[in-house]
Amino acid sequence: MGCTASDGECRKDNVVVMSVSLYKTVFNTEKDAFVSSPTTERMTVRGLDNDSILYHEQMVSTLNLPLRALHNSSSFILQRGFLASDTIVIFHDNVNKFISLECGCFVYHTLKSTTTTTHQIDSLVIENSYVQNVAEKHLRIYYRAN
Amino acid sequence: MDIPKRHIIVFVLLCSVASVALAQKAADSEAKKREKLTYNGWSAHVDLASPIMGLIADKGVLTGEGGFDLNLSNRFFPILELGYASVNSQAINGSNYAATAPFMRLGMNFNLLKTKDKEGKPKPHRNYAYIGLRYGMSVVNYELANVPITRDYWNESQLLSWSGKNAYAGWSELTAGVRVDMAKGFTMGWSVRLKLFLHSSLDEKQTLWYVPGYGNSAGNSFTLNYILGYTYYTKKERAKFKN
Numbered sequence: 001m002g003c004t005a006s007d008g009e010c011r012k013d014n015v016v017v018m019s020v021s022l023y024k025t026v027f028n029t030e031k032d033a034f035v036s037s038p039t040t041e042r043m044t045v046r047g048l049d050n051d052s053i054l055y056h057e058q059m060v061s062t063l064n065l066p067l068r069a070l071h072n073s074s075s076f077i078l079q080r081g082f083l084a085s086d087t088i089v090i091f092h093d094n095v096n097k098f099i100s101l102e103c104g105c106f107v108y109h110t111l112k113s114t115t116t117t118t119h120q121i122d123s124l125v126i127e128n129s130y131v132q133n134v135a136e137k138h139l140r141i142y143y144r145a146n
Numbered sequence: 147m148d149i150p151k152r153h154i155i156v157f158v159l160l161c162s163v164a165s166v167a168l169a170q171k172a173a174d175s176e177a178k179k180r181e182k183l184t185y186n187g188w189s190a191h192v193d194l195a196s197p198i199m200g201l202i203a204d205k206g207v208l209t210g211e212g213g214f215d216l217n218l219s220n221r222f223f224p225i226l227e228l229g230y231a232s233v234n235s236q237a238i239n240g241s242n243y244a245a246t247a248p249f250m251r252l253g254m255n256f257n258l259l260k261t262k263d264k265e266g267k268p269k270p271h272r273n274y275a276y277i278g279l280r281y282g283m284s285v286v287n288y289e290l291a292n293v294p295i296t297r298d299y300w301n302e303s304q305l306l307s308w309s310g311k312n313a314y315a316g317w318s319e320l321t322a323g324v325r326v327d328m329a330k331g332f333t334m335g336w337s338v339r340l341k342l343f344l345h346s347s348l349d350e351k352q353t354l355w356y357v358p359g360y361g362n363s364a365g366n367s368f369t370l371n372y373i374l375g376y377t378y379y380t381k382k383e384r385a386k387f388k389n
Contacts, residue, residue, distance in 0.1 A: 010237075010239070015298075047299065047300065050299070050300065052299060054299070066297060066299045066300065067297075068297060068300050068302060069295050069296075069297040069300070069302050069304075070295070070297070070300075070302045070304055071302075074300075096295060096306060097350075097352075098290070098293060098306075098308070098350060098352045098353050099352065100352070100355065100364055101235060101237045101241045101243050101290075101293075101355050102237045102238070102239070102241075103239075104237075104239050104241055104293050104294045104295065104296075105293050105294065105295045105306055107295055107297070
């Protein structure tokens with residue numbers, strides 16, 4: 001007799017997301033230089049060509065964004081407050097990983113490169129290219145000072 | 147406490163019992179000097195729990211297995227177990243796994259009872275408690291089909307499949323149980339087993355989701371066996387019982 005039967009249910013969260021940290025660059029008069037620090041912003045975020053809104057005017061310092069599983073680039077439109085929107089594009093490789101019969105296949109990602117418009121965003125920096133665990137930070141968005 | 151942790155604790159406890167028993171046995175044998183192993187008989191048996199519980203608990207799993215062991219000095223019981231299993235299981239998400247394979251286990255049972263009386267004379271046993279070790283192996287033909295990839299936000303979905311022939315899997319088992327001889331050599335017994343998956347010939351061993359003879363390859367496996375069989379004792383050993 002074995003205790004190995006499948007009850008058919010998955011008890012793992014099978015959504016793999018890219019964790020994005022928001023940073024703002026400001027001029028520090030004491031240091032007489034521009035410095036970047038984590039920031040909390042009112043954000044509205046959705047995928048490009050996708051009507052479903054991921055964040056709607058939410059005060060956040062981190063965004064969890066689902067990358068595409070069957071394509072090698074994912075684009076998102078980010079609006080900070082009511083300022084002009086930016087579009088970021090993430091290029092990534094996808095790796096299918098079979099987890100179990102109940103959970104099916106997870107798709108992990110490796111971030112390759114990024115591009116962005118620069119209405120409000122100064123730059124993007126890949127912090128951790130391997131997207132598997134939401135506890136890790138994968139990408140930084142540096143906003144320019146207003 | 148989740149199941150793998152519970153299995154690890156049971157495994158550690160069984161290992162502790164095993165090491166104490168083996169250490170005791172080693173000390174005894176050193177003190178009394180080594181004696182030659184004597185062949186005392188054999189036993190053949192089939193397992194009734196696997197097919198019955200396979201149908202009740204492990205829906206879609208059908209297993210049949212039996213074993214053959216030798217009695218050496220009433221202490222050591224080298225054992226060969228052979229079986230065949232088929233599995234056809236489907237998850238709620240539509241994933242389907244099917245496999246059929248023979249499996250084999252080689253190992254040894256160790257009688258935990260004293261084999262000699264206070265005067266040092268052999269003490270034959272018709273019933274005994276034991277612990278044992280096994281190495282199990284199976285060569286599996288399997289098919290894993292309709293495994294979904296979904297990314298709801300992007301409205302993406304795809305079904306993946308894997309299949310393989312002659313995929314090798316190996317595992318170890320720690321077992322503890324009792325054997326009871328009933329009338330005229332007919333034997334029955336119970337045992338519990340903790341199984342640890344060791345290796346597979348596949349790069350993605352997870353796709354070998356269920357290994358016949360082992361169970362779900364994703365974690366440890368805990369199983370029960372209830373056997374019925376026949377035990378043959380040599381003429382010399384039978385004479386001891388009469389005395």
